[in-house]
Amino acid sequence: xxxxxxxxxxxxIILSSCGFSPIYNSSKNNNFNLEIVExxxxxxxxxxxxxxxxxxxxxxxTVKYQIRINTVYNKKSIAKDTTGKTTDYRIEMKINFLIExxxxxxxxxxxxxxxxxxxxxxxxxxxYENSIKQNIANIAVEKxxxxxxxxx
Numbered sequence: 001x002x003x004x005x006x007x008x009x010x011x012x013i014i015l016s017s018c019g020f021s022p023i024y025n026s027s028k029n030n031n032f033n034l035e036i037v038e039x040x041x042x043x044x045x046x047x048x049x050x051x052x053x054x055x056x057x058x059x060x061x062t063v064k065y066q067i068r069i070n071t072v073y074n075k076k077s078i079a080k081d082t083t084g085k086t087t088d089y090r091i092e093m094k095i096n097f098l099i100e101x102x103x104x105x106x107x108x109x110x111x112x113x114x115x116x117x118x119x120x121x122x123x124x125x126x127x128y129e130n131s132i133k134q135n136i137a138n139i140a141v142e143k144x145x146x147x148x149x150x151x152x
Contacts, residue, residue, distance in 0.1 A: 030056060032063040032148055037100075041071035044130075045093060048137035056145055065148065068098040075129070078115065090115045091132055095140045099148070108147055112136045 034057040039046045046069050053067070072094040079088035090113055097108040114132050119125040 030058045030145065030149070031061050032065055033057055033059055033061045034148075035064060035066050036069065037066045038068040040069070042073035045071040045073050045095070045133060045137060048134055049095065049141055052137060052141040053144075056141065064101065066100045067144075068100075070096040070098075073133070085118075087118050088115060089118060091129065091136075093133075093136050093140075097144055099144075099151075101151075104151055106147070106151070108144060110140050110143060112139060 034053050036050055036053060039050065049069055049071070072092075074092040076090045076092065077086040077088070078090045079086070081087050093110075093112045095110045095112075097110075099106045099108065114136065116128070116132070119128060
């Protein structure tokens with residue numbers, strides 16, 4: 001019993017001080033300030049992206065990027081039953097970022113799709129679609145932040 005507890009204690013001590021830190025750690029290490037210059041397209045989508053970018057921006061940073069965002073949101077019916085009622089939908093989002101700095105001007109285009117089944121409850125369907133939009137916006141911001149860290 002004592003031997004088992006000793007092995008467990010050794011494992012805990014070794015693993016707790018191994019120096020692990022996540023790759024995508026919270027964006028406190030960002031050395032750039034993001035200024036959103038222009039927003040166009042689907043209002044819900046670009047507001048989600050704008051809020052995420054503001055959260056990831058460091059106002060004290062010396063490197064400043066000006067960003068123009070253009071979003072296109074499309075919801076399509078991809079399958080119907082015999083009565084003509086839609087059973088499957090596809091959400092398509094195209095997000096274009098134009099990143100400008102004194103030294104760099106770069107364009108980043110992202111295209112994301114998501115297929116899902118229809119839900120009979122319209123309120124639940126709307127909540128589900130909003131969560132899909134939020135997730136796609138989070139993915140887009142993570143990719144943008146990843147590109148910006150490479151530019152530094």
